[in-house]
C-alpha cells in the first residue's frame with residue numbers, strides 16, 4: 192500500500208504508520224543518540240518500535256515525509272534540533288517518592304551528615320526529569336529539619352533534556368502527575384492553582400527556593416563543581432547506558448562526592464557497581480569511603 196492515502200483529489204493525508212524504518216536508518220539514529228547522551232539502543236524489536244514511534248512524531252512536527260529527510264536535518268545539527276532529538280528519545284518516567292526507601296534512608300542520614308559536615312549540605316539530583324525526584328528530596332530535607340536545626344540543604348537538579356528541566360523548574364503538576372505523593376505532603380508542600388480553568392498543583396516557594404535547576408549531560412568528560420556533594424541521587428538513568436559508560440559515570444559521580452557522602456542509584460542499577468571507594472549500604476545506596 193502506498194504511504195500516501197489520497198482521500199480526495201485535494202487532500203492527501205500522509206499515513207506515517209506506513210513508513211518503514213530500515214535497520215540501517217535505525218542504526219544511524221541509535222548511534223547518534225549514543226554519541227549525544229550515552230543512551231545505548233541495540234537493535235531489538237522493542238527499541239526499533241521505540242525509535243520509530245518517537246521519530247515519526249518529529250517527522251509530523253517538521254512536516255517531513257521520510258526518515259532520511261529528518262536525518263539530514265539532524266546531521267546539519269542546529270542546537271534546537273539536537274535538543275529536540277534528545278528530548279524525543281529520552282525516557283522521562285518518574286514519580287514522587289519513587290523507590291521510597293531511599294527517602295526514608297535520606298531523612299535519617301541527613302542529621303548525621305549535618306553533624307559531620309556542618310550546616311551547609313549539598314544534594315545533587317543528576318537525572319531530575321520533570322522534577323518529582325528533586326521536589327521529593329526537598330520535602331525529605333524539610334521533614335528532617337527538626338532533627339538538624341540550623342542546617343541548610345541546597346539541591347542541584349540536572350538533566351540532559353531541557354524540556355523536562357523546564358517543567359521541573361516550574362514545578363506545577365496535573366493531578367495524574369502527583370501520583371506517589373501522600374495527601375499530607377501534598378497539602379503541606381503544594382498549593383492548588385488554576386490555569387486556563389484547569390486545576391494544577393504547584394510546589395510551594397519553600398521547596399522552590401531550595402533547588403537550582405541546570406542542564407547537565409552525564410556524558411560530560413569532566414564533572415566540574417565548585418564543592419563536593421554530600422548526597423548524589425542518580426537513579427533510573429544508568430539502565431540506559433552500556434557497561435563502560437556506566438562505569439565512567441559512576442567514577443565521575445564518586446569523584447564529586449565528599450568522603451562519607453552517599454551515592455543513591457535506581458533499585459535495578461546496582462548490579463554493575465564495583466568501585467574501590469564505594470561501600471554498599473543498602474539497596475542501591477553507597478557510601479564513599
Ligand SMILES: C[S@@+](CC[C@H](N)C(=O)[O-])C[C@H]1O[C@@H](n2cnc3c(N)ncnc32)[C@H](O)[C@@H]1O
Pocket residue numbers: 227228229230281282283284285286289317318319320321324349350351352355407408409410425426427428431457
Ligand atoms: C527514567 S528518568 C528517571 C528520573 C528520576 N531520576 C527517577 O528515578 O524517577 C531518566 C532521566 O535521565 C535523563 N538522561 C538520559 N540521559 C542522560 C544524560 N546523558 N545526562 C543526563 N541526564 C540524562 C533523561 O532525560 C530522563 O529525564
